[in-house]
Amino acid sequence: MISRAYVGHATDADMKGFIRQYPAAAGTRLDDCQTCHRGGVRGKDAEREYSPCGYCHLLVYPNPKYATGVPKTMADTLNAYGLEYKKAGRAFEAFEAIAGLDSDGDGHRNGAEIADLRNPGDPDSRPGLPPAPTIVLGWDELKKLPVQSQLMLMNTTKEATDDYVVYKGVRVIDLLASAKVYLIGITGITVFAPDGYSIDYDLKDINEPFPKGVFYAEPRSFEGSERAFVKYPENLPPGVKDRTKIPTVPWLLLAYERDGLPLDPSSYEKGTGRLTGEGPFRLVKPQRDIRGDRMKPGRPDRSQMSKMYEDGWDFVPGMDHNAGACIRGACVIRINPMPEGYEEYDWKNGWPLIGEKKVVIYGRGVR
Structure with missing residues (x-):
């Protein structure tokens, strides 16, 4: 049986041999790259490659933003x-030869860990430690929840345009309520992308609305010129006027549509390590602080990389560039703090959830 994690590595004898030795692991989380590979080195800037897939890809597609902890050989990723x-x-017989060893030093032999579907290379994954309870919501279930539609500015830092x-x-507060997760004792949530990248959101982000944004139509006059820097939807909601507050109150949102169309599925862009696409779900955070420019509060601004035109729309470091606080391909949500005595849900490889259009919720208060 072919490993789901190695669909792009059809000739990979290692994973085929592992499944041959441990057929019960087929289709489980051990049927995956991270059984033998790890993510970035802790304490190094390459630590941000949380997924073993992304870390291994640095060998073929180096990323210049990383200076330390970069793998030089395949062995460095193991x-x-x-x-x-x-x-x-590194042959089929090797799996049986190391079954009696305790590779990760957690007190359990490799064979026993694999039989219990625990990761033999991760000391935080071991028999006797119950997996964290989870709730799984699919596309159809999420679309039945109360709907929130909001026009908002996605203010970027380095991208060519703001949108x-x-x-x-669905509002995150409604999402948690539907999962019967209550906010007592909760400090916030961590939302994961399929490659393991994550952002924390505090209780205020969940429990309170964000300030109404302000709509600016003037940048439309730059369209077709080198000064252009804002994209607009084809159709604006009713009541939206230039230099006035947008009527709808925005919330922290798990979005599944953009401008009336389903979000494009997220995918891994080889060569850059970036995610392309937004969906099927994106966690979007509106601007919390719209005071970056007192004359034009909540305005869009040009890219940090753009030349300065001194026309009132240039980049301002103090702006709330909220696009960087959003998660493409949001697929796993951890409720913090994580309760003690449980093994965390395997958030390092969420790619199967992207294809299945599912979101996993786990952590404090999940039963």
Whole structure:
């Protein structure tokens, strides 16, 4: 049976051999790159490559933003179990040869961990530690929840344009309520992208509305020129006027539509390590602080990389560039603080959830 994680590596004998040795692992989380590979090095700037897939890809597609912790050989990407497998000969027989070892030093032999569907290369994954309870919501279930539609500015830092966007989805506070997760004792949430990238949102982000944004039509006059820097939806919601507050009160939102169309599925862009596409779900955070320019509060501004035109629309460092606080391909939500005595949900590889159009919720208060 072919591993789901190696669909792009059809000739990978290692994973085929692992499934041959441990057929019960087929289709589980061990049927995955991270059984033998790890993410970035802790304490190094490459630590931001949380997914083993992204970390391995640095060998073929180097990313110049990383200076430390960058792998130089495939062996540099292996976890403790992967290193033992390589040392034992990297052949089918090696799996049985290392079954009695405790590669990750957690007190459990590799074979016992694999039989219990625990990761033999991760000391935080071991038999006896119950997996965190989870709630899984699919596309159809999420679309039955109360709908929030909001026009908002996605203010970027380095991208060529800022965007006024009409996002449609479910408020995070309604999402948690539907999952019967109550806010007592909760400090916030962590939302994960399919490659393991994450952003934390505090209780205020969840529980309170954001300030109404202000709509600016003037940048439309720059369209077709080198000064252009704002994109607008084809149709604006009723009541939206230039230099006035947008009527709808915005919230922290799990969006599934943009300007009336489903979000494009997220995918991994080789060569840059970036995610392209937004969906099927994107966690969007409106601007919390619209005071960056007292004369034009909540305005869009040009890219940090753009030349200065001194026309009132240039980049301002103090602006709330909220686009960077949003998560493309949001697929896993952890409710913080994580309760003790549980193994975390495997958020390092959320790609199967993207294809299945599902969101996993786990952590405090999830039953």
